Amino acid sequence: MIVDDQELLRRGLAMVIDSQPDLELVAEAGDGQEALDVLASRAVDVVVMDVRMPRMDGVRATAQIQKLSRPPRVLVLTTFDLDEHALGALRAGASGFLLKDAPGEEIIAAIRHVHAGDAIIAPATTRRLVAQLVDQRETDPTAVLQMLTEREQEVFGELARGASNAEIGARLYLSETTVKTHVGRILTKLRLRDRVQAVVLAYESGVVRPGSR
Structure with missing residues (x-):
């Protein structure tokens, strides 16, 4: 529509x-x-x-x-x-x-x-x-990361930088299927609807900072 x-x-x-x-x-x-x-x-x-x-x-x-x-x-x-x-x-x-x-x-x-x-x-x-988002930051990054495993934190960081599942897999030496599973778990644990909300949360909390790669 x-x-x-x-x-x-x-x-x-x-x-x-x-x-x-x-x-x-x-x-x-x-x-x-x-x-x-x-x-x-x-x-x-x-x-x-x-x-x-x-x-x-x-x-x-x-x-x-x-x-x-x-x-x-x-x-x-x-x-x-x-x-x-x-x-x-x-x-x-x-x-x-x-x-x-x-x-x-x-x-x-x-x-x-x-x-x-x-x-x-x-x-x-x-x-x-x-x-x-950084100027309006309200969320504690520690609280966000504590909800994720170490591998999920790595995937979350790449996800927040706009990387596709294929790109995340290449950077972290994971299959796309495994990356997709991690992304699903991250969204569920953080109660996020989709990848856009993940990007917003990552920058609001300071998990990812402007210019970081």
Whole structure:
């Protein structure tokens, strides 16, 4: 489902989505409240959500979507490259954040990744977002790490830096299946929904610091 108050943008994105054999546009909405009304009666896997809209903005709508019994994943797509929107959307439960000027193929790839449970954060936003997370740090890193085994801590660190399962496996000499198992256990132990929340927690707690590799 596409949620945006600009009909022209919805039409353009709809054409891109409908051109893909594995994607189907099943609904549109002009604001967050309309999106919630649609979701009350229609099953959707991924919502592509604008941030600034009348009646209910994308951040509030994303937070409300998370309260549904089977919430779809939310990919926030906006023209506003501002930290508070990125951070607000991610904290509200979005699985990804991209700018509207991203190429069509990048947006399509992001929809697929979000559907698969991966995290998507616009590269142009990441550095400023991380800096803000560090400034607002509230979580004790020791408390976070104490919940994980030594190997899980290593995987968590790589996960927070945006590494894929294959990259984590190569760096830690683990199979992708083993990495996937570790990631699942980490998300369960830390009560995180997905990899985006893992990134946010890692920087909020100071487990990973800006510029670390």
